[in-house]
Structure formats: C-alpha cells, structure tokens
C-alpha cells in the first residue's frame with residue numbers, strides 16, 4: 001500500500017475514520033499527526049459504533065501499530081478515558097499504541113481559555129469544540145508549552161505546572177473566570193501521566209525504522225483542508241496544519257518518504273462551527289438531519305449542510321497534492337432530486353475558480369450551480385461501481401473530474417462492507 005497521507009478535502013467529518021479503518025487492513029502502522037481531541041472519527045464494526053478522538057482509528061484492527069505523533073496536542077486525562085473506553089470493548093492499546101514524547105499537552109487552563117475567548121468574541125466566535133486546542137497550540141508556538149516528556153517526569157512536571165498555573169490563573173481571573181486548583185490539576189495529570197508512561201516513546205525513530213523496513217504507514221489526517229491554520233478559512237479554522245504537509249512535520253517522516261495523498265470528501269458538504277460555507281442549504285440540512293445524519297461526533301452539534309462544492313475540493317487537490325479520492329456518504333443523496341454541484345463562485349459580478357482568502361469575501365460568494373438528476377434508489381447494497389444506478393455513477397464521475405483527481409473509493413454506508421474500491 002506504501003506510505004499514504006489521508007486528508008479531509010472539505011471542512012472536516014468527511015468520513016476519514018471509516019476510510020482509515022478500511023485501508024488499515026493493508027497497513028502496518030497508522031499515525032495521527034495533528035489536532036487533538038477536537039477530532040471525532042466514527043468507525044462501525046458491524047453494529048458496534050466507535051468514536052475515536054486521539055487514538056488512531058487503526059487501533060480497531062488487531063496487530064496494527066498506532067502512533068500519536070509529535071504534532072498532536074494531547075489532553076492526557078481524556079486520552080486515558082479513551083484508552084479505558086476502548087478496553088471495555090476488548091480493544092487493547094497496550095503494546096499497540098505509541099505516544100510521542102514531544103507531543104504537547106492540553107491543560108485545563110487551555111480549555112478554560114478557549115471557552116472564555118469564545119464568550120468574549122460574542123457573535124464573532126469561531127464555534128470551537130472547547131477542547132483547548134487553540135490555546136495549547138498557542139503555547140507551543142510561544143515556546144511556553146508542556147510536553148509528554150515533562151508529564152512523565154514527576155518533579156519536573158510539578159515545578160512546571162506550578163509556574164504555568166500561577167501565570168494562567170492570573171489570566172483567567174482577568175477574564176472573570178475561576179482560578180484552577182494546583183492540587184486537583186496536579187493529581188489528575190500525574191495519575192494520567194503514570195498510566196500513559198508505558199506508551200511514551202521516541203516515535204520519530206520508531207517511524208524511521210518502519211520506513212527502513214518498508215512497512216506501510218497510513219497517516220490519519222484530522223479536521224479538513226478548510227480548517228487548516230494556514231490554508232483554511234481563517235480565522236474560522238483550527239490551530240494545526242490539517243493539510244498534507246502536517247503529516248510530515250507532525251510525525252518527523254520527510255516528504256520524499258511519502259508515496260500517495262488520498263483526499264476524502266463527502267458527496268455533499270458539511271461544516272460544524274462558524275465561518276463561511278458558500279453552498280449551505282438549510283433544506284438539504286433538514287432532510288439529512290431528519291434521516292438522523294450529520295450530528296457532530298465530538299460535540300453532538302447539528303452540522304451545517306450544503307451541496308458539493310467543487311471550487312473548494314479542487315483547491316484542496318492543489319494544496320494537498322491529492323493523488324486519489326475517496327467519496328463518502330453517497331447514500332445520503334439517495335432520495336434527493338435534483339442534486340446541485342457548485343462549479344464556480346460569483347463575487348461582485350466576477351467568476352472565481354478558487355476560494356478567496358478573505359473570510360468576508362468568501363461569505364459573499366454566490367455559488368454557480370450545475371444540477372444533476374437524482375437516482376432516487378438506495379445505493380447501500382452496491383459493492384461494485386456497476387451496481388450503482390447510472391445517475392449515481394454519472395454524479396461521482398463528475399465530482400471527481402471537477403475535483404481533479406481519480407476516484408479510488410466510494411463509500412455507500414458507515415460500515416466496512418459498504419465500500420466500493422475501484
């Protein structure tokens with residue numbers, strides 16, 4: 001399978017978890033390289049639903065190594081809860097999961113600051129997951145962060161935490177928020193540190209050994225292209241590089257060891273949180289929500305929904321260097337007719353082929369649609385492309401062509417079986 005970077009080509013929740021689970025069958029190692037427990041990756045094994053936040057989705061297949069790379073920000077208490085939760089379903093992380101010693105920690109003051117900054121922003125809020133992601137990456141960039149390597153060194157952690165809490169409690173007080181108790185935070189984080197210590201490793205060396213042994217590595221992207229801190233719809237983005245380059249910096253595996261970039265995209269568009277979504281359509285959202293679909297895997301929020309936006313996905317192909325595509329949730333469009341696809345934006349009378357970088361301009365873009373006939377038949381039983389209704393085949397062929405990369409996978413349901421590999 002070679003070394004594959006899997007990225008979300010839209011605004012997150014493209015179905016990356018499901019596709020990772022399918023591809024893990026042929027991989028040796030699955031690596032998360034950015035983001036934190038803001039991610040929610042859903043995998044169904046039969047009827048059983050798993051939602052992974054920090055642990056790579058590859059953990060659900062036996063004898064596959066999973067790595068949380070240096071680029072991830074880790075809330076250790078929440079990671080322990082996730083590992084324990086998996087354990088209750090018989091999924092063993094011990095011996096299969098490795099955590100980078102240089103990954104930064106999310107501390108309770110990061111979560112509190114995330115919440116306070118959102119309150120202060122009022123109607124301009126980002127709509128974050130309130131998991132402390134922005135403030136944790138902020139500390140990393142400011143060189144004031146705390147890392148896994150500090151957490152598993154008790155005297156050092158105590159000293160650093162004392163200092164960090166003193167400073168951050170002053171900031172919290174300025175926001176009018178309650179200061180945090182050193183005793184409580186220290187006890188919870190030390191306990192988590194003891195639990196996680198056996199998992200902590202130099203994952204850069206581990207991955208380079210795997211590369212030397214020609215193991216197949218799958219890099220599991222979190223969030224999506226338009227939530228990228230550099231290339232997304234700033235400021236309505238997350239705080240990491242969600243695009244392909246993030247897989248290199250977040251793991252220590254260099255670009256020329258990567259073989260393929262796979263872009264995952266839904267057959268329509270969703271976004272959770274604030275910021276422009278040019279093809280947003282409340283009627284389509286209502287239809288999908290009434291089907292019980294499109295509720296956030298991390299926060300449970302109803303996702304905003306819109307038509308497939310080929311301007312966005314074409315840009316994603318360029319930024320990530322997408323070689324192949326996986327289209328998910330085709331079955332979500334089964335009852336819809338006609339099905340709209342955005343093929344260009346119009347802004348101030350001009351036609352645009354790339355999304356403008358300015359958030360207000362993007363907000364003002366009007367989509368130019370091409371309508372496709374619906375198929376009005378269920379697709380979830382198809383296992384070969386030829387078993388799809390011809391209108392569905394025409395639709396996926398068109399969105400792949402507009403996106404500018406060959407189609408490799410079509411997903412027609414949430415489980416492993418409901419997958420067509422071309």
Ligand code: GDP
Pocket residue numbers: 008012013014015016017018039040041042043044296297328329330331332411412413414
């Ligand atoms: P991720 O964050 O990219 O891993 O995506 P999420 O798990 O947050 O959201 C994707 C949702 O779509 C989850 O509920 C998946 O179970 C579901 N899903 C993925 N692919 C398909 C599909 O082809 N059909 C259907 N019906 N559901 C899918």
Ligand code: IMO
Pocket residue numbers: 008011012013014038039040041126127128129130131132133134221222223224227236237238239272273274297
């Ligand atoms: P997965 O990996 C969808 C969104 C939030 C918010 C913005 C910033 O499941 O695709 P943050 O908490 O990161 O500071 O929030 O980014 N967001 C996601 N949206 N899927 C995700 O992850 C997301 N992770 C963050 O809703 O708009």
Ligand code: MG
Pocket residue numbers: 012013014039040041042297298
């Ligand atoms: Mg998700």
